[in-house]
Amino acid sequence: MSELLYLDHNATTPIDPEVRAAMLPWLENEFGNPSSVYSLGRRSSAALTKAREQVAALVGAQPSEIIFNSCGTEATNTAILSALAIDPDKRHIITSAVEHSATIKLCEYLATRGYEITWLPVDNDGLLDPDKLETAITSETAVVSLLWANNETGVLFPIEEIAAITARKKVPLHLDAVQAAGKVPINLEELGAQYVSLSAHKLYAPKGVGALYVNRRARYTALLRGSQEESKRGGTQNVASIIAFGKAAEMAQCHLLAAAERIAKLRDRFEQTLLSSVEGVRRNGTDEPRLPNTSNLTFTGIEAETALLLFDQEGLCCSAGSACSSGSINPSHVLTAMGVTRDEARASLRFSLGRTTTESDIDRALEIIPRIISKLRAERPAGGSPVAIKS
Numbered sequence: 201m202s203e204l205l206y207l208d209h210n211a212t213t214p215i216d217p218e219v220r221a222a223m224l225p226w227l228e229n230e231f232g233n234p235s236s237v238y239s240l241g242r243r244s245s246a247a248l249t250k251a252r253e254q255v256a257a258l259v260g261a262q263p264s265e266i267i268f269n270s271c272g273t274e275a276t277n278t279a280i281l282s283a284l285a286i287d288p289d290k291r292h293i294i295t296s297a298v299e300h301s302a303t304i305k306l307c308e309y310l311a312t313r314g315y316e317i318t319w320l321p322v323d324n325d326g327l328l329d330p331d332k333l334e335t336a337i338t339s340e341t342a343v344v345s346l347l348w349a350n351n352e353t354g355v356l357f358p359i360e361e362i363a364a365i366t367a368r369k370k371v372p373l374h375l376d377a378v379q380a381a382g383k384v385p386i387n388l389e390e391l392g393a394q395y396v397s398l399s400a401h402k403l404y405a406p407k408g409v410g411a412l413y414v415n416r417r418a419r420y421t422a423l424l425r426g427s428q429e430e431s432k433r434g435g436t437q438n439v440a441s442i443i444a445f446g447k448a449a450e451m452a453q454c455h456l457l458a459a460a461e462r463i464a465k466l467r468d469r470f471e472q473t474l475l476s477s478v479e480g481v482r483r484n485g486t487d488e489p490r491l492p493n494t495s496n497l498t499f500t501g502i503e504a505e506t507a508l509l510l511f512d513q514e515g516l517c518c519s520a521g522s523a524c525s526s527g528s529i530n531p532s533h534v535l536t537a538m539g540v541t542r543d544e545a546r547a548s549l550r551f552s553l554g555r556t557t558t559e560s561d562i563d564r565a566l567e568i569i570p571r572i573i574s575k576l577r578a579e580r581p582a583g584g585s586p587v588a589i590k591s
């Protein structure tokens with residue numbers, strides 16, 4: 201088996217050794233329920249307090265504004281459903297055509313329950329026009345829910361302008377910052393969004409833990425009823441994973457600027473080399489503003505799903521701009537919304553670098569990718585059974 205070459209950090213990240221070390225005692229002797237009054241429980245509670253401060257610090261929020269939960273998807277569902285529950289007469293939701301499935305699937309479901317959904321378009325570069333948002337808002341709009349950073353292309357939405365518009369129009373704003381947190385600076389105190397989704401497993405912490413930021417001036421109603429998290433999210437907290445999340449947030453904050461600069465240089469070398477040395481390669485999404493770690497490329501004439509299988513044989517992990525469902529390959533909704541044709545979308549790959557990516561990883565990727573692409577093009581029409589690898 202080839203050595204792992206992991207270029208899929210937008211799907212998930214490996215657990216950092218320091219994060220693992222921080223969480224281990226909470227999987228062993230420190231097993232107390234944070235709601236218990238004896239000292240074993242109080243130590244868990246105190247550890248949650250520290251983690252809340254660490255996560256709050258990463259996003260420029262107050263600790264009381266952070267509600268721990270199970271994942272980014274739960275945070276997004278909770279934010280949107282909370283806004284709808286607060287103002288039940290308002291039945292219009294604004295989102296975009298390039299959101300994560302956490303938002304899309306919920307909005308599609310809400311459409312079947314009689315809600316009106318506006319899917320804002322993006323341009324060929326994946327950028328959103330704030331004027332279109334402003335025009336779409338009506339007196340019926342209950343919530344605006346948009347990505348901060350796109351998980352497939354890394355393109356950043358103009359969140360300051362978006363937040364200024366929703367503030368002016370007095371409409372609650374939810375931002376999905378699952379991909380942005382830890383990769384770009386975030387200051388929620390300045391921004392003034394009402395709800396922001398976060399997830400630990402994109403930050404070198406375990407899967408299955410996340411948080412919803414709720415601005416202390418925003419109205420909010422819980423999705424899961426129970427006494428924990430000050431009744432804002434019922435369910436005994438996943439103490440060890442939350443502590444890992446806190447440590448990961450502290451490390452992300454500490455490394456953020458240096459890591460972003462280093463990773464962007466690696467990403468740019470990777471991308472520029474492929475664009476200049478391989479025929480028929482095109483980048484999807486604007487160069488800037490974009491996450492420093494993400495490169496989404498179309499390799500004309502290949503089948504991305506087959507490329508993934510061949511890359512896998514060499515230890516290289518990345519994602520396809522398409523997903524397999526019910527036996528057929530569906531091109532990415534993000535790429536098609538940007539005007540990429542279905543065939544081009546099916547020939548697109550997402551590479552996402554991370555803190556552990558090295559210069560020699562990039563050298564290796566730059567040896568493997570052109571070789572596999574030439575092989576696939578030489579063997580057209582490509583064979584192999586499709587696989588779904590996307591997040």
Ligand code: PLP
Pocket residue numbers: 210211270271272273274300302347349350351376378379398399400401408409410591
């Ligand atoms: N939002 C974005 C932009 C994501 O990339 C993801 C995960 O891929 C999520 C939400 C969902 O987060 P989680 O996996 O914690 O539910």
